[in-house]
Structure formats: C-alpha cells, structure tokens
Ligand code: SF4
C-alpha cells in the first residue's frame with residue numbers, strides 16, 4: 153500500500169454545474185425568441201443574428217489571443233450570449249457593417265477593456281447597442297415590419313414602434329384615437345403577444361421570451377427576483393398613470409409587452425456579472441430599473457427606456473453589493 | 489413538509505452505498521497506535537510506559553484540565569513505545585503504541601449484550617462517568633462530552649438535541665447504529681437528558697434513513713420526552729447551528745454556542761457511547777467506521793478498536809483498488825485527505841472513503857461570473873466570492889467585518905461554484921490570518 157495519494161483540502165465532491173453549462177442554458181432560453189424572429193423577419197433576422205454572434209466570438213478570440221495574450225475562452229459561451237443579445241436589440245435591416253461595429257464595441261469596450269468575463273460593469277450587449285443608437289440614430293430607429301422570408305431587404309415596409317408613436321403623440325390625441333388610426337397600424341395585444349409587429353429582433357414575441365424565462369427559472373439559471381421586480385414595478389407605476397388619466401396613457405399590459413421590456417427584464421437585467429448578488433440587492437436593482445424605465449418612457453425624450461434603465465442600474469450594482477448584504481445567520485436573534 | 493434549515497445548503501449525491509451493510513466487528517490488529525490527543529482541548533498525559541502490560545479499557549493517558557479527555561487502551565498487550573507518531577492530520581503527536589496480545593478486558597467493564605435501561609445514577613454522576621470514560625463528540629468535532637453537559641452558570645438549557653442527521657455523503661455509521669442499537673441509543677439519550685436536567689429531547693434524522701426513523705419512532709414512545717423528527721435531506725444539516733434551526737427554530741448568535749439558545753446537541757454515536765460508559769462502565773475504545781467508495785468491491789461498517797491503522801481497515805475491505813487516487817478520513821464534504829494510510833482510527837473517525845482518480849480531480853478554475861450561487865448556498869449567509877477576493881487582496885479587516893469567522897468550512901460554496909473557484913481554500917487561509925489578528929488584539 154505505497155500508492156501515492158492525492159492530498160487536497162475539502163470538499164472532495166463537486167457539483168456538475170459549470171460556467172459553460174449556464175451560458176449555453178441562456179442560449180437555449182433565447183432559442184424560442186430567435187425562432188420567432190426568424191419567422192417574422194426571415195433572412196434578414198438570420199443574417200443580423202449570425203453576423204453578430206460570429207463577430208462577437210471572433211473579436212473575443214482575437215483580443216484575448218493577440219492583445220491580452222491570454223488563453224482564449226470563447227468556448228465558455230458568454231460571447232455567444234452577448235452576440236445574441238446584441239442582435240436582439242437591432243432592427244432586422246441594419247447593414248452587416250454596423251452589426252460588426254456594434255459587436256466590436258460590445259466585446260472590445262464593453263467586456264475586454266475591463267478584464268473580460270466577470271469584470272465588466274456594464275452589460276456588453278447593451279454597450280454595443282447604445283453606441284450604435286447614439287452614432288447611427290437613423291438606421292437604429294427604422295423598424296421594418298414583419299415580412300417573413302418573402303420580404304426583400306431594400307424596400308421592406310418600415311414603421312414606427314408603438315411606444316414611439318405614443319411618445320410623440322402624447323397629449324395630442326387620445327389613446328383610443330391612436331389605437332384605432334389605421335395609418336399608424338398600432339399592434340394590438342394579439343400581435344404583441346405573438347410578435348407580428350415592427351421592432352428590434354428580440355423584442356417582438358412576448359410569448360417566446362416568456363418561455364425562455366420559464367426555462368431559466370426551472371433550470372435555476374436565474375432566480376425570479378430581478379425579472380419579477382422589474383415587471384411588477386412597471387405594472388404598478390404605469391397602472392397608476394393609467395388610472396389617473398386613462399385617455400392619455402397606455403395600460404400596464406401594453407407597456408409590459410412593448411419596447412423590449414420583457415427582453416430587458418428577462419435576459420439583460422439578469423446578466424450575472426452586472427447585477428447585484430444578494431436577493432435584497434436584486435429586488436432594489438429591479439425596482440430601480442422599473443421606475444427609471446417608466447420615467448424615460450413617459451417623461452423622457454426617448455420612447456424606450458429599459459435599456460438605459462439597465463445601464464444606469466448596472467452602474468449602481470457595486471454600491472448595492474456593498475450595502476445590501478445577505479442576511480447573516482445568527483445576526484438578529486429572534487427565538488421562538 | 490419536512491423540516492429543514494431555511495437558508496442555503498446543497499444536495500450532493502448521497503452515495504450511501506453501505507447503508508444496508510450490518511455493523512461487523514473488525515478483527516484485532518497486531519498493533520494499535522493510540523494518540524493522546526483525539527479531542528478538542530488539551531492533550532491527555534500518557535500514564536503508561538514502555539514495556540508495561542495493559543488491559544483493554546485501562547486508562548493510558550489522563551485528561552489535563554477540564555477541556556480534555558481520558559484515553560484508554562483499546563486492546564490488551566504490551567506497550568511498545570510512547571512516541572511521536574503521525575496521525576490523520578499528517579502531523580506527529582505523542583501516541584501510545586501497543587502490541588496486541590489476546591483480548592483481555594478490565595473486570596469493571598460489562599461486555600455482555602444485555603440491555604440495561606434502568607437509570608440509577610444522578611445527573612452529576614452521569615457526567616462524571618462520561619469524563620472518566622473519555623467520551624467525546626463522535627460526529628467529528630470530538631468535543632469532550634462532559635464539558636458540553638456542564639451548563640455554565642447563568643445559562644439555561646431546556647431541550648436536548650440528538651444529531652442523527654449524518655448529512656455527509658457515503659457515511660452510514662450513525663445510520664447503522666440507529667437501526668442496530670436503537671434501545672441503547674434511546675437509553676443514552678435519556679441519560680444525557682438527566683445529566684442536563686431537561687425533560688425534552690429531539691432526535692433529528694434525515695429522511696433518507698426511513699428505516700432508522702421508523703425503528704426509533706416505534707420505540708421512543710416508551711421513553712419519556714423523546715421525540716423523533718424526520719428532516720429533509722440537505723447538507724450541512726448535521727452542523728449544530730443548522731440542526732438547531734431546523735428542529736426548534738432557534739438561531740445561535742454569531743460566535744455563540746447552542747447553550748446560548750437553551751439547547752445542547754449530541755451526536756447519535758455519542759449517545760450510544762454514553763450508554764456504554766454509564767450503564768456498562770465501558771470506556772470509549774471502539775467505534776463504528778464506514779469504509780466506502782465506488783471502486784471498492786464491498787463496503788463496510790466496521791466496529792474498530794481505536795488505534796487500528798487505517799490501512800488494516802482497507803485491507804479488510806479487500807485492499808486498495810488500482811483506481812484509487814485519494815483516501816479521505818471522514819465524509820467527502822468536510823473530511824481530510826490522508827497522505828499516509830499508516831495512521832490510526834481515532835474517536836472522531838466516522839468513515840474512510842476511497843475516491844477513484846476521475847472523482848478526485850479538481851476542474852480548472854475560471855473567472856468568477858458573479859452568479860451568486862455561492863451566496864445562495866452558504867448556510868451562514870456569507871458571501872464566499874467576496875471573502876475569497878478579500879483574502880487574495882489581504883484585506884483582512886474587511887474580511888472580518890464580512891464575518892469570515894462565521895464560516896464553518898462546510899464546503900457548500902466550493903461544491904457549487906460553476907467556475908470551480910477554490911473558495912473554501914482561500915477562506916480557510918483568510919480565517920487563519922483574521923484569527924491571528926483577533927488573538928493579537930485580545931492580548932493587547
Ligand atoms: S459561485 Fe463561483 S462564479 Fe458564482 S459568484 Fe460565487 S465564486 Fe463567483
């Protein structure tokens with residue numbers, strides 16, 4: 153019995169969870185929305201998504217290999233998630249060159265300058281998207297209407313998103329008038345739910361996003377705290393506005409299903425790296441995102457607020473982590 | 489809904505391979521190595537010399553001070569030497585090495601199988617018997633039992649908790665004891681109740697041991713004040729603070745002891761040892777040790793004499809398989825990997841687990857993705873990822889404020905981390921530094 157034995161400190165048993173499995177879990181959760189968007193936007197959606205994903209992977213590889221000179225970690229799946237999320241905030245007719253630029257900013261500036269996975273303060277996909285939005289506002293705010301695989305790239309019908317219509321016409325016309333105006337062709341709840349409407353790739357099909365949420369909750373990839381607190385806050389806040397002046401404000405359900413709120417609440421705000429760690433912190437963060445979203449939508453210059461709201465709350469995450477500690481065992485002694 | 493502790497915890501694969509294997513007495517080895525320090529507190533002082541003949545049950549090292557425990561010979565034979573010998577920790581410490589001759593016991597020890605349920609001694613006498621017979625906690629912490637039973641002045645204890653949780657994977661020694669010696673265990677529990685002056689005892693058992701729960705439930709009705717509680721399977725439920733929370737919903741304050749919330753916890757194996765010590769006058773010289781692992785042909789629950797070399801146990805189980813890479817003393821979550829197998833079984837050895845190569849390799853660590861899983865599973869409500877970072881950066885003051893000393897080293901965080909971060913390795917290191925800082929501060 154002179155075998156050489158391994159001596160290492162406990163524990164000697166490990167769970168089967170891994171970073172890679174979690175990231176691919178998010179990819180699977182995004183699949184229904186991807187299928188829905190391909191159904192509605194056809195080739196255009198497929199092209200934008202593949203260009204975005206492939207460029208994110210390549211940029212991550214190149215930067216790690218040649219600039220940072222570290223072992224590339226592209227197989228961990230995080231670049232794929234960033235690529236998908238970036239594509240999901242873009243219109244389907246965005247030229248591939250701009251998509252690539254967005255990917256470079258997302259990975260290069262949003263992720264790698266801070267030291268790569270785990271160290272970036274802001275959601276990389278949102279960094280890319282905001283960069284494109286500020287630099288190319290025209291291309292970033294024309295939204296092709298769904299045309300399936302038959303739509304051609306150049307002359308696709310474009311239209312404004314429902315929230316921008318509401319935002320522009322606020323106080324000019326009653327909401328009932330807007331909703332029934334055939335020229336504006338505002339999507340109804342049915343369209344919003346199934347995704348038959350204009351908008352960015354990932355914001356259109358509510359049902360597909362909700363399936364993704366269900367999957368991530370069941371697989372325990374995320375907990376309910378962030379998405380639920382965001383959605384609840386938006387519901388309550390827009391509900392109050394709506395009850396106060398129903399003729400001028402859209403109802404909470406309309407708010408929930410438009411403007412990428414579901415996409416943001418389910419997939420972007422829940423990014424591990426940029427959201428708080430404790431349950432209390434997550435709820436504060438989610439509530440903050442909800443409030444800021446409604447403030448921007450209703451009182452700000454931009455029709456859509458959720459992405460800015462997430463970035464703003466990303467900035468508060470370190471602070472939230474410092475002050476919102478988990479409840480320590482044996483801290484408050486309540487005995488009974 | 490089964491009771492459990494509310495915060496954190498994990499569910500590692502249970503692997504209770506040996507749960508159906510009856511306890512078997514291990515044949516006597518040729519030689520035993522009995523360390524004088526098998527417990528928490530001051531080491532005992534050897535009172536035998538080289539060449540002396542000893543009987544099984546005879547005292548060979550006397551406790552020094554209150555927090556210490558007597559050590560008895562587990563065999564009869566001749567003392568070969570009293571010398572520094574390596575123990576399971578890898579360090580050398582004073583041990584009595586005895587060459588076994590026959591199996592002769594002290595006449596005072598009652599070795600009959602007869603069950604003695606009648607309690608004739610007073611509480612104080614029971615505590616004295618525990619101290620004389622060297623009883624310590626047998627779950628692994630090895631705290632001297634007579635110390636735990638002596639309630640400090642000004643404190644009150646109103647309920648006794650018996651820990652039959654055995655939440656570590658693989659281990660089945662308590663499980664077997666509960667099935668095979670239920671009356672002895674319940675009598676032991678009554679003795680502990682009397683010693684503490686309480687009239688209630690809760691026995692907590694995880695629900696993966698239904699046979700033990702049923703058996704004890706059936707018998708408990710004839711014992712005053714003892715109730716059996718099935719608990720949801722969750723690690724680390726066997727940790728004192730978590731078990732107390734699960735059973736009686738009291739939270740031991742940070743840095744405090746169970747008695748601060750009116751309770752004392754003893755292990756099921758300890759209750760059995762107390763029965764033997766008090767009713768049969770038998771010192772703690774043998775214990776049940778699980779020998780298990782996926783690569784073994786047969787797994788065992790062995791009644792082994794204290795001081796038996798671990799190698800003998802493994803030999804008895806068919807020898808070390810080719811595939812072996814690691815041998816762990818204790819369970820896979822908190823046990824210690826052994827560097828040598830020529831170390832003795834001691835009072836706290838609950839199991840010897842053999843890991844194959846593929847089970848014992850650590851995976852490559854990645855960056856922390858801040859998934860907060862380590863926070864969710866920490867039963868103490870700590871932030872393991874942060875404690876690791878603070879230790880890496882040597883920010884010990886902040887680590888202390890973030891309660892690094894509350895960590896009980898259960899390993900749930902390292903177990904869970906998807907990035908395979910060696911969280912507990914760093915936290916242990918941090919605790920060592922912070923502990924030193926605290927001690928220095930106190931001295932000033
Ligand atoms: S479980 Fe691991 S990856 Fe997740 S936050 Fe903790 S240390 Fe980081």
Ligand code: SF4
Nearest residue numbers: 866895896898899901
């Ligand atoms: S920090 Fe300590 S108490 Fe918390 S899970 Fe890790 S080892 Fe267990």
